[in-house]
Amino acid sequence: MKSKSMLRSFVWLIAALALVGGALAPALPAAAEAETIPFDVRFTGVIVTAGGAGEAWTVGPQTVATDARTVIVLTVQPAAPGLWAEVDALRQADGSLLARRITVLPEAVRLRGVVSAQPEAVDGISNWVIAGIPVKVTADTRISERGGPVGVGNWVEAVMQEDGGVFTAFRIVGIETQDAVEVTGEIRSFGATSWVLSGITLKLDADTLVQGEPAAGPIGHGAAQLQTDGSLLAQRLRVLWNEKPGPKPGRPVLVNFNGTVEKLPGTGLWGEWVVGGKTIKVTPATRINQQKGLVQVGAEVNVVGHQADGKIMAMQITVLKSDAPGGRLVVFVGRIETLPASGVVGAWKIGGREVTVTSQTTLLPKDFTPKVGAWALVAGLRPETGPIVASQIRLGPAGPRSGFDPAEIPELTEQ
Numbered sequence: 001m002k003s004k005s006m007l008r009s010f011v012w013l014i015a016a017l018a019l020v021g022g023a024l025a026p027a028l029p030a031a032a033e034a035e036t037i038p039f040d041v042r043f044t045g046v047i048v049t050a051g052g053a054g055e056a057w058t059v060g061p062q063t064v065a066t067d068a069r070t071v072i073v074l075t076v077q078p079a080a081p082g083l084w085a086e087v088d089a090l091r092q093a094d095g096s097l098l099a100r101r102i103t104v105l106p107e108a109v110r111l112r113g114v115v116s117a118q119p120e121a122v123d124g125i126s127n128w129v130i131a132g133i134p135v136k137v138t139a140d141t142r143i144s145e146r147g148g149p150v151g152v153g154n155w156v157e158a159v160m161q162e163d164g165g166v167f168t169a170f171r172i173v174g175i176e177t178q179d180a181v182e183v184t185g186e187i188r189s190f191g192a193t194s195w196v197l198s199g200i201t202l203k204l205d206a207d208t209l210v211q212g213e214p215a216a217g218p219i220g221h222g223a224a225q226l227q228t229d230g231s232l233l234a235q236r237l238r239v240l241w242n243e244k245p246g247p248k249p250g251r252p253v254l255v256n257f258n259g260t261v262e263k264l265p266g267t268g269l270w271g272e273w274v275v276g277g278k279t280i281k282v283t284p285a286t287r288i289n290q291q292k293g294l295v296q297v298g299a300e301v302n303v304v305g306h307q308a309d310g311k312i313m314a315m316q317i318t319v320l321k322s323d324a325p326g327g328r329l330v331v332f333v334g335r336i337e338t339l340p341a342s343g344v345v346g347a348w349k350i351g352g353r354e355v356t357v358t359s360q361t362t363l364l365p366k367d368f369t370p371k372v373g374a375w376a377l378v379a380g381l382r383p384e385t386g387p388i389v390a391s392q393i394r395l396g397p398a399g400p401r402s403g404f405d406p407a408e409i410p411e412l413t414e415q
Helices: 002-017
Strands: 041-049 057-059 062-065 071-074 084-091 097-105 109-117 126-130 133-144 155-163 166-174 181-190 194-197 200-203 209-211 219-226 232-239 241-243 253-263 271-275 278-282 287-289 300-308 311-321 328-338 346-350 353-357 362-364 375-382 388-396
Touching: 041 097, 041 219, 057 084, 057 097, 062 084, 109 133, 181 200, 181 232, 194 219, 278 300
Parallel strands: 062 097, 071 097, 133 166, 200 232, 209 232, 278 311, 287 311, 353 388, 362 388
Antiparallel strands: 041 057, 041 084, 041 241, 057 062, 084 097, 109 126, 109 155, 109 181, 126 133, 155 166, 181 194, 181 219, 194 200, 219 232, 253 271, 253 300, 271 278, 300 311, 328 346, 328 375, 346 353, 375 388
């Protein structure tokens, strides 16, 4: 079951490439909660200390003042250390924060991923595995299939509480297939190689996009891919801290621009591009939409990303116009039947289908030489006419104990 979970995670990674009382005021009614309150800073973190009216609160590493105008919303009572809180605050002249609204929330660690194990309950308790993480499911866990089926091989969102490394779900909901595992939780520790969110470790590498300054106590969000060893490799990590743009040097700024592709990496699409005279970095976390045309030098694209310290990290690239037609996403597995006479660029035949491999096709693993008869997992674009254009091909042996099992991969076509 674990290999099936890892496989589906990989499938959707390559699919994505082809493309957050007494001293306290009582809880407010819905109308009051919906009231628009101006703020300069919004963040979510774990409550360290909860003050009374007019007293300071500490949420995560941040202390905020309150006054008579501060609105306290209690979704759970009473406010206490260990609960979570969302804070809307105004930044004062001296740099301190004055809370305009504090919303007290229950701990709600969120995990989105594929269910790879769902044993029968014993004494009302069942230990599921979701995205490689053991999750305790009890008779009190609410399970809903309104958003999709719940079971082995399906994507779900588990809302959990964590205690000593044990995750107990109080709600599991079926969801649509995602392109990445998602984790939301308290930032317990962070560093150059990993973050820990409420006991779930997310590894980092050179391509991980980090948004915000991490600290112990705030709530963080990560999008990751499940690796063959069961670990989670983060594509994106974000501190749930939003602040209105200011003069602070190095603060990431959202950029959105159109331009012509002037330069691409030598092979594949990961690496440095030049678009409209600007250098951007494209990573496995970047979503590339090629429905309107293929990425190539001369294509017109839209780039959405973050710029900090003169560097642009691309989050999404959409081809607007290209001489090479795009198409619908297709994912399939088959044996290699024919290869180009020399090199890898050119016409392949895989599982009875004609496939075009270009210099922008990513071949994985990089040290595996394609051979006739080998298995290949293909993600590409099917134009209205002509062969499939491969965005990514994973090569290797096939079977239940290997990187992918043909029996577990139905053809996936974007609608």
